[in-house]
Amino acid sequence: MSQPLFFQTRAHLMVCTGKRCRERGSAEFFARLWSDLERERLAYYTAGGKVRLTESGCLGACSFGPNATCYFAAADHPGLDQAWYARMDGPRLLELARALNAGAALPDEGRYDR
Numbered sequence: 001m002s003q004p005l006f007f008q009t010r011a012h013l014m015v016c017t018g019k020r021c022r023e024r025g026s027a028e029f030f031a032r033l034w035s036d037l038e039r040e041r042l043a044y045y046t047a048g049g050k051v052r053l054t055e056s057g058c059l060g061a062c063s064f065g066p067n068a069t070c071y072f073a074a075a076d077h078p079g080l081d082q083a084w085y086a087r088m089d090g091p092r093l094l095e096l097a098r099a100l101n102a103g104a105a106l107p108d109e110g111r112y113d114r
Contacts, residue, residue, distance in 0.1 A: 010050035011072035011100035015093065016065060018058040026066035029090045030055055036094050042101045051101045061086050061112070068093060072100055084113040 015021075015030045030053075037043040037053060044052045059067040064086035074081035085096065087110050099106050 005045075007044045007052075008050070009044045009052045010103060011070055012052045012054065013070045013093075013097055013100060014054045014056035014059075014068060015088070016057065016059045016067045017055045018062070018065075020062040021058075021065035021067055024065050025089070029066060029088065029093055032090050033093050033097065036090075037097060040094075040098070042097050049101065051097050053097070059084070064112075068096065070096065070100055070106075073103070075103065082113065083111055085110040086112050 015026055015033065017027050017030055034043075034053060037049065037051060038046065041048050042051045043049040056069070059069055061067050061084075066088045068085045068088045069082065071080045071082050083106050085092075092107065092110060095107050098104075
């Protein structure tokens, strides 16, 4: 029996498409981000891409949406680290995805987990 394909990832980015975030454009931002990840070769299944993108249900900060969260390989300790973002839009999601793919410092704007 064959095995499913496995793609190494550096980060998993989740964008809320729950009702309240969707009302603020999150579904459109999510769709645009897929195109951007493919075009810039950031998507986990493209050469050089290391970001996995998933739609998410409610992330719990509905009044501040659209919201996103990500889990990524931590540079300074073993295991995964996380970051939570509020009031996201298309350009800010792409900026976050670029940083995640590069293993660079994440943007501060909108981040609320610290």
